[in-house]
Amino acid sequence: AQTVTQSQPEMSVQEAETVTLSCTYDTSESDYYLFWYKQPPSRQMILVIRQEAYKQQNATENRFSVNFQKAAKSFSLKISDSQLGDAAMYFCAYSGAGSYQLTFGKGTKLSVIP
Amino acid sequence: KAGVTQTPRYLIKTRGQQVTLSCSPISGHRSVSWYQQTPGQGLQFLFEYFSETQRNKGNFPGRFSGRQFSNSRSEMNVSTLELGDSALYLCASRADRVSDTQYFGPGTRLTVL
Numbered sequence: 001a002q003t004v005t006q007s008q009p010e011m012s013v014q015e016a017e018t019v020t021l022s023c024t025y026d027t028s029e030s031d032y033y034l035f036w037y038k039q040p041p042s043r044q045m046i047l048v049i050r051q052e053a054y055k056q057q058n059a060t061e062n063r064f065s066v067n068f069q070k071a072a073k074s075f076s077l078k079i080s081d082s083q084l085g086d087a088a089m090y091f092c093a094y095s096g097a098g099s100y101q102l103t104f105g106k107g108t109k110l111s112v113i114p
Numbered sequence: 115k116a117g118v119t120q121t122p123r124y125l126i127k128t129r130g131q132q133v134t135l136s137c138s139p140i141s142g143h144r145s146v147s148w149y150q151q152t153p154g155q156g157l158q159f160l161f162e163y164f165s166e167t168q169r170n171k172g173n174f175p176g177r178f179s180g181r182q183f184s185n186s187r188s189e190m191n192v193s194t195l196e197l198g199d200s201a202l203y204l205c206a207s208r209a210d211r212v213s214d215t216q217y218f219g220p221g222t223r224l225t226v227l
Binding site for chain 2: 033035037042043044045046047050052091097099100101102103104105106107
């Protein structure tokens, strides 16, 4: 079974600074997808960024980028120029290429300090 | 396009009762998945429906069931509610392929007293 581990239950960052959230996963599959979702206090789960395992290039989406290390099974999220609205729970998630479900990590609570 | 909608947003039930939650996917999406979120267990997959058929089921007791209608709307039902069923229930829709991203609704907060 696949597992996703987020080792940082909580993190904080100063507004306008950069923060990196860590995620590791365990799988025997070669083809899969990785995601970062954001869940603000409203509880609405919002997709931040996705990465296809077969792509070497790291995904970027405006201020959000990932560092995908396939051999190390690591998938970290970097948030640049942090804003107050970035404060939320961040979940790393895995989906196998032949799977219909997401496997989530326990989440990292990010606080942004003004 | 309108996003995924879930009704009701909040529910309070007592032990032993049953409950039905509803999810309307994004227009054109044929796959609907359900997840349970609790502080202790985190986010756990319940089941996924595609074209009115259950394609995949998580490790939950038979008290948890679901269905999908021809318009892709989905319902999940929990019978004989237990205190431990108190959770946020999230629905997610996906267009079709496994590679498509899942988009989530706002969730239904169920409290069992």
